Amino acid sequence: MWQVVGQNRVVSLLQHSLERGTLAHAYLLIGPPHVGKMTLALNLAQALNCEAAEPPCGECASCQKITSARHADVQIIGLTTEQNSTEAKPQAEIGIDQIRQIQHSSSLPPFEGRYKVFIIDGAEFLSNEAANCLLKTLEEPVGSVIFILLTTNDKLLPATVVSRCQRLELLPLAATEVEATLNSRWGIELQKAKLLAKLSRGCLGWALSAALGDSLLQQRAERLKRLVDVTRANYEERFAYAAQLVDQFSQSRGLVQEVLDLWLNWWRDLLLVKVGCSDTITNVDFEAILSDWARDFSLAQIKAFINSIQAAGEQLRQNANPRLVLEVLMLSMPKRKEIISVKHD
Ligand SMILES: [Zn+2]
Numbered sequence: 001m002w003q004v005v006g007q008n009r010v011v012s013l014l015q016h017s018l019e020r021g022t023l024a025h026a027y028l029l030i031g032p033p034h035v036g037k038m039t040l041a042l043n044l045a046q047a048l049n050c051e052a053a054e055p056p057c058g059e060c061a062s063c064q065k066i067t068s069a070r071h072a073d074v075q076i077i078g079l080t081t082e083q084n085s086t087e088a089k090p091q092a093e094i095g096i097d098q099i100r101q102i103q104h105s106s107s108l109p110p111f112e113g114r115y116k117v118f119i120i121d122g123a124e125f126l127s128n129e130a131a132n133c134l135l136k137t138l139e140e141p142v143g144s145v146i147f148i149l150l151t152t153n154d155k156l157l158p159a160t161v162v163s164r165c166q167r168l169e170l171l172p173l174a175a176t177e178v179e180a181t182l183n184s185r186w187g188i189e190l191q192k193a194k195l196l197a198k199l200s201r202g203c204l205g206w207a208l209s210a211a212l213g214d215s216l217l218q219q220r221a222e223r224l225k226r227l228v229d230v231t232r233a234n235y236e237e238r239f240a241y242a243a244q245l246v247d248q249f250s251q252s253r254g255l256v257q258e259v260l261d262l263w264l265n266w267w268r269d270l271l272l273v274k275v276g277c278s279d280t281i282t283n284v285d286f287e288a289i290l291s292d293w294a295r296d297f298s299l300a301q302i303k304a305f306i307n308s309i310q311a312a313g314e315q316l317r318q319n320a321n322p323r324l325v326l327e328v329l330m331l332s333m334p335k336r337k338e339i340i341s342v343k344h345d
Pocket residue numbers: 046049050051052055056057058059060061062063064
């Protein structure tokens with residue numbers, strides 16, 4: 001059984017190709033973080049190597065090895081943190097050496113399964129050299145080798161690479177679907193499932209991580225508190241916060257993108273409350289505070305700042321100077337004078 005939830009169109013397409021033996025040599029799975037790209041990629045790797053009559057069974061030795069990352073023919077590469085240096089520094093790019101290594105491995109026959117599967121997580125981080133090297137491999141497909149590239153944004157990949165892959169888009173799930181899955185499959189109580197389903201914006205993986213440990217919700221509460229504080233701070237304090245974000249950015253781009261996404265959701269909620277659509281907001285547990293804010297900012301201010309956050313996110317993705325981008329963002333944030341406290345209740 002396919003483990004991925006709510007991607008019926010993509011799953012039935014893959015199932016159909018498996019049954020007909022018309023699989024592509026390379027797939028590009030596109031979708032927001034935590035929507036289920038890796039789950040689907042691993043499911044496909046299982047389906048290709050499963051020993052049961054109806055693959056992927058999830059239970060045979062092969063399927064289990066893939067689940068626990070012990071299958072010799074299924075390899076995942078992506079950005080990793082280099083552990084050998086004294087200061088653990090995350091990689092900025094997927095380098096050519098990583099691609100050369102899988103290129104070599106793909107030239108050998110499968111070791112224990114029927115197919116060799118190479119999953120490239122965060123394909124938008126391939127260096128130019130690495131992408132060119134990968135392209136050569138994709139141009140000379142081998143029968144029992146399948147590449148699965150995962151990305152949040154296919155526009156950041158060279159068009160030549162994209163054109164060699166079958167594009168499969170994974171869409172966010174409906175909140176009701178996330179809620180029902182959390183409740184029925186994972187036993188999360190209904191009220192918590194409802195809140196997490198809203199906050200996850202249709203990305204089940206996020207909702208699940210938040211449900212199984214408190215750290216994501218705690219982190220969200222802390223980030224929202226910073227957001228509130230910084231909105232009433234002076235420029236000096238705002239720049240100090242920008243500097244902190246720049247530091248984080250050099251550690252992990254993803255972290256800063258998450259903060260910006262949170263801000264975007266907050267200000268979009270504010271817009272929704274302002275125009276009287278409170279029932280569609282994401283941050284349902286902060287509705288009272290959002291209503292307060294909606295009185296303090298004009299529609300024009302809210303819209304302008306939403307644009308600024310979007311622009312900042314786009315510029316960071318395009319490798320603009322992070323300090324400059326974040327300082328401009330801090331300058332464009334409208335100021336809120338009134339002091340209120342954020343409570344999570
Ligand atoms: Zn199996």
